[in-house]
Amino acid sequence: MDIRFLESFVEVVDCGSIADAARYLNLTPAAVAQRLKAIERELGHSLVSRAGRTVRPTESGLAVLARARQLIAGARDLRAIAANDQPVGALRLGSTATGLTGLLPAVIASLSQRCPRIEFFVRPGSSLDLYHSVMSGETDAAVVVQPPFHIPKSMGWVTLREEALVLIVPEAMEAGTPESIIGSAPFIRYDRNQWGGQIVERYLRKHRLKVREWLELDALDSIAALVSRGLGVAIVPDWSPPWPEGLRLRKIVLGDGEPRKVGVVWSLASPRIAAIRAFVETCGEACR
Incomplete structure (x- = not known):
């Protein structure tokens, strides 16, 4: 057959x-x-x-x-x-939305030239879903936010970038301290079901900040677009470009905020480990 x-x-x-x-x-x-x-x-x-x-x-x-x-x-x-430990075969990858636009295009373009016998299959998803997909063997490697728990020895992890927390506000908003802005303006929350959203929640609790929450979203580009329209303020990780075009907003870095760490998680037991290693190395080169 x-x-x-x-x-x-x-x-x-x-x-x-x-x-x-x-x-x-x-x-x-x-x-x-x-x-x-x-x-x-x-x-x-x-x-x-x-x-x-x-x-x-x-x-x-x-x-x-x-x-x-x-x-x-x-x-x-x-x-x-x-293939005798050569990077070949079908590589099943996963990525969060920001990784799909900010990292994977350059990585796949570079790796395709270096290892033309690799076939790519890319699955979008949340960090949590993609992590479990790698753990179950459905996906070989994924670009995700670092899990808030210990990664087992059967899986590999490398941090690619650390993204500072930023308060984003409409461009026309009057200046003020982050605390006064967060406490007075409508707050658009980064979904607490997302690992990145949990980092924002920890920041708010650490500083005992009360917010006028009116919306909770898991799409960072949509949050930025709403803030640009003057519909509120938000705390988000300063994710890798591109951001949506035409945004009219300001970023205020929250220097004491916990950064969102983005990296690659992969299965150490996959028969495609040579291709996975090539992918991880290329991700590191792209981020450097």
Whole structure:
């Protein structure tokens, strides 16, 4: 059985259409359809059903889907193992939103030139979700905020940057002390379910600051846009650029604030450890 045909089947199911799967696989829709027919003939069952442009898995397709994913992952692992500690194979990465825009584009561009046999699959998410994804083996490495707990010995960690806490205020707001601004203006809170948001919460508690909270968000760029519109003030980490364009706000560094540490966490037991090491090294070079 050709693993590429299984990959086409899984991608069609994930995308919900042959056309979208073809674009992802860099094939023609006709080629993807032929692969589907070939694997259906080999298994003796129809795996997908079509309703207009939408494609859904049949009962037989659902029955083999999980096993197909395992076979594909196993084949990729074999390629990585057979490479004799060379950085090759499918590298499954995760990243927070700020890492996706501020770090990964440069890292992937550099690593693609140095190690052209690495294939990249990138998953966005929160630090907490991505950490558990690495821990379970679903993801090889992820750019996340440093966890507020001890990282087990089965996983690696390296800090890439430390981001100071800043109070962001509308550009037109009159000057004042951080304490007076935080206590008087509407406060837009960085989501306390996020590890970065918990750092902000600790700052407020440490300084016994009461806020006029009216909104809580987990998207830093959205918080900055709201502050720019004059809708409130916020405490956020001074995340790596780019920030949204056209913002009209001021940053006030909170010098005694706990910095948000951003780094890479990875699985030490992955068969793709050579590719992971290359990724971690390239992240460090990009940040330096």
